[in-house]
Amino acid sequence: MADPLVSEALKKAAVAWVSVDGGPALALWCMPIDDALYIVSGRGEQDAPGLAYAEEARVSLRGDHGGRIVTWPAEVTRVDPRSEEWTTVAPQLAAKRLNAPGTATALVERWAAECSVNRLVPAGDPEEPGDASEAAPPRESPAARPAKRPFRLHRVRGARR
Template sequence: MTNELLARALVEEATKKSGLIWVRGGVLAADGGDDAAPGPTRALWHVWHEGAACVVGDGPGEQPLPGLVDGGDAVVTVRSKDKGGRLVSWPARVVELAPESAAWEAAVAELKGKRLNAVDGEAMPGRWARECRVLRLEPAGSPGGLPSGSLAAVPVEAPVTTRGPVPAALPRLLWRRRRPR
């Protein structure tokens, strides 16, 4: 019982303090291991609210939520805020909140405060109700152990990733020597 409480506290505190979580949607393996979910892993901004990580997305100008379906499973990986290294991975159950419900209103009130660079400001909750999904990622079991592999993955293809020539001044800026004073 004590180990379960400590694991739950680790999940909650690490997720509260991290600005990003890495989420992979899909079907979990029977042992809840990291290599069980087949979908892509995405970095998502979130808030911790009433025992779950809440995220908003799948609308114009919002983060994509691939593989996250109501009633489905996911694996959430939390990184350290100061060092950026992986702290814990935990299995989650995905719950989609109905727009304008009491739970949706409470989650959106928290999410609204953390949303950066919103173009519509105070009209944002209305847009989220019409065009987006608000999901709760509820912890569903104990965190898994550390993986044996590196978890390195090929970046997800996107039209915004381009490779261009290095600016001519960059080598001079990076490699110039400082003059002694």
């Protein structure tokens, strides 16, 4: 039985921030089914490096107002396209997939051939929230440079100092 806060957050999840092997947390579209999150990744779908073959991950979920409310360790299992679970879950995921090319049946077939559907289940107690916002520092970029004062050719009329 999962923690009550995790269970409640799972029910309302549409996006989860998932970190695999200590990497950066990526915002991924997900769908909750039976106290688990299902995530589709791969060619033509969202990019989730390492998730397809991971055994564990770290998941953060947001509350009604967009802020993080809970972070928990998850056990990751890949759903086999030949399994009974696939026949139950994949059509539900395909029905909820926005802007999908083609029919839901064609989408499920493509996922079976080219993508990964993973099941994330709570695997421990949620982490203590702490004081950290989990905001990452800005990445280095060659485009970043100090801002200069804006150039003004003429004085703006009506502006008084």
